[in-house]
Amino acid sequence: MTVPPGDHHGTRDRPRTDSRYGIPSDREGLLPWSTVADRMRTERTVWVTTTRPDGRPHARPVWGVWLENTFHCGGGDRTRWVRNLASNPAITVHTEDGESVVIIEGVAEKLTDETADEARLERIDDRYEETYGVRHGTPVFAARPTTVLAWTDYPTDATRWRFDAR
Template identity: 65%
Template sequence: MSDDAPPATTRDRPETETSYGIPESDDGLLEWRVVETAFADDEVFWVTTTHPDGRPHARPVWGVWVDGAFYCGGGERTRWVRNLARDPRLAVHTESGTDVVILEGVAERLDEGTADEATLARIDDAYEAKYGIRHGTPVFRIRPERVLAWSGFPADATRWRFDSD
């Protein structure tokens, strides 16, 4: 079994009810490039944060994949950005409901005071190439902690874990 995922990553099957029909073998697991391609090529993503009272908050955003992480940004007064200031955990989902990629991680706020100029320039360059605009700051870096993906569910349902969950 080969995979081009970053080091220290576990690739396996998601755990769920047996009635879902997810195979027990590793045959048919997706390659990491499926995740990177989806985040590099898709234009709209759904970000889910948590309201202070625990309710989920989902919003569509633009975003780019740079240096092995997803970057997106929003206005300081938007609900989802205020949610991240309180609790930086989030999920990012591609727009498709059939070619699915779901990334879970922790948002790290980047701006001129927290990131070097070269990193911010690479993010802006990626935004300009994809959307025709430069995003500016603040922007949030989401490094994957856990990713789920499939395009032929249940046969290719794949999970990557980047920590000990």
């Protein structure tokens, strides 16, 4: 349930918001997908927001890795955000920087030996080791995007990618 190769662009356009924010209406200056991929590949810590069973939001900084045009992160089964995903797989991933931003909104898919091939899980562990010096070792989730927002010079390059629900 990752973004399929060749379909990682989604539909690229402008975010819709109040006109007073000054986001241009034309396509001039839209960011390429490589901005998202390059930024996510270099992030060490991101903020993950999930929804508690009572509907309240829950945000936490987490480690994660970008692999195959998908953000992967994980945590122990007893952590609040992983328990939240068990009842509601909606997830938002946000880079730490508020000026050069990537926001991934979507659905988290828990990768298990039954749902992911062993080679993919091995590549995720390799990337964790490369980034953090440790193997992952806890349940891993792939954030399947429905919407991605990014900008480096807001509002002139504010860009949105929308993906079909799969």
